[in-house]
Amino acid sequence: MGATTADAFEADPEAGALDGMIWIAGGRFLMGSDRHYPEEAPAHPVTVDGFFIDRAPVTNEDFARFVAATGYVTLAERPPRPEDYPEADPHLLVPGSLVFVPPADTGDGRDWTRWWRFMPGADWRHPQGPGSSIAARMDHPVVQVCHADALAYAHWCRKALPSEAEWEFAARGGLDGADYAWGDELAPGGVHRANTWQGRFPMENLAEDGHAGTSPVTAYPPNGFGLFDMIGNVWEWTADWYRQRPPEPAGKSCCIPRNPQGGNAAESRDLLAPGLAAPRKVLKGGSHLCAPSYCRRYRPAARQPQTLDTASVHIGFRCVRRVGLPTRTP
Numbered sequence: 001m002g003a004t005t006a007d008a009f010e011a012d013p014e015a016g017a018l019d020g021m022i023w024i025a026g027g028r029f030l031m032g033s034d035r036h037y038p039e040e041a042p043a044h045p046v047t048v049d050g051f052f053i054d055r056a057p058v059t060n061e062d063f064a065r066f067v068a069a070t071g072y073v074t075l076a077e078r079p080p081r082p083e084d085y086p087e088a089d090p091h092l093l094v095p096g097s098l099v100f101v102p103p104a105d106t107g108d109g110r111d112w113t114r115w116w117r118f119m120p121g122a123d124w125r126h127p128q129g130p131g132s133s134i135a136a137r138m139d140h141p142v143v144q145v146c147h148a149d150a151l152a153y154a155h156w157c158r159k160a161l162p163s164e165a166e167w168e169f170a171a172r173g174g175l176d177g178a179d180y181a182w183g184d185e186l187a188p189g190g191v192h193r194a195n196t197w198q199g200r201f202p203m204e205n206l207a208e209d210g211h212a213g214t215s216p217v218t219a220y221p222p223n224g225f226g227l228f229d230m231i232g233n234v235w236e237w238t239a240d241w242y243r244q245r246p247p248e249p250a251g252k253s254c255c256i257p258r259n260p261q262g263g264n265a266a267e268s269r270d271l272l273a274p275g276l277a278a279p280r281k282v283l284k285g286g287s288h289l290c291a292p293s294y295c296r297r298y299r300p301a302a303r304q305p306q307t308l309d310t311a312s313v314h315i316g317f318r319c320v321r322r323v324g325l326p327t328r329t330p
Helices: 006-011 060-070 147-156 164-172
Strands: 021-024 027-031 044-048 051-054 096-100 116-120 235-241 280-284 303-307 320-322
Touching: 021 164, 027 164, 044 164, 051 164, 060 147, 164 235, 164 280, 235 303
Parallel strands: none
Antiparallel strands: 021 051, 027 044, 051 320, 096 116, 235 280, 280 303
C-alpha cells in the first residue's frame, strides 16, 4: 500500500481494496446494549481509531493458501497433549473437534452435549468429520479453527485479530445503537439479512434464509461499511480476553475509553465453573446456529466467551490491519 498515514487512507477509502480490506475511519459509538443479555450491559460510549478490516470472514480458499505456503497444522489436526488434559481418557486424546448433530429431542433443553459431539477426524478440511469436504465450499468461511490458528493466519499476512470494540464498531456499519447491523428489525419485510437458524432449535432448521449450515461469505447484503457476514454464518474470534462487564472508567466519569482492550487471562476464567476455568477470548457476531428461542446473539452488541483451544463448525474469524498502532499480541 503506497500511503503511509491514516490521513492518506482516509482520503482514499479504496486504499485497502487490493487485499480485500475496507478502511473504517473510526469514531465514537455506543458499545454494548441494555436491552438484551446481561453481559452486553451497560451500553457505554467508546472511541476507536481508524483501521482496515477484512470485508468478509477468512474463507476456506484463503486458509488453504496459508496452509500451502507455511505447512501449518491446526490444533484440531494434532493429538491433544495428555498433560493438558490430565483427567481425560488417554484413548480419547485423538485429533478432532466439535461437530453439531441435531438431536431427536432436547431433553431438559439445557444439556448442550445432546447436540454437540467431539468428532475424531473433524478439522478445517473435514468440518463435519471424516467423509466431509470443503471442495464445494471454498467461498465459505473456514471453521474448526481455534484462537491460535486464527492468530497464526493473521501473523502470516501481517494482520491482527480485531479488538472487541473494533469488531463491534465495524459490525454496526454506522447504525449506532441499532439492534442489528441493518436496523432494528430481524427480517425487514420478511427478508433474512444474515445466516441464522429458523425453526425449533436444535432439532429442526427450516432454512428459510436459504442455508442450513455455513453459506458463501457474500451470500447476504453487506452492512453500511460494505462488510459481509458481520452477523450470522460463523462466530468470529477477537483479540480480547473476556470479562463479564466493561471496566469502570479511570478518574472522571466523563472519560470515554479510546481503543479499549479486553482484560487479562486470569479475569477471563469462568469462576462459576471451577472445573472448566480455562482462559477465554471474546467471540462476536453469532452464527448459523443462533435461534430466537435459544441464542439471540446475531447482533453487533452480542458477545460470547470461548476457551482458546475450542474449534467447532460455527467459529471462524476475520483480520484487521492498524495504522500507527502496534500489532496486538496474544
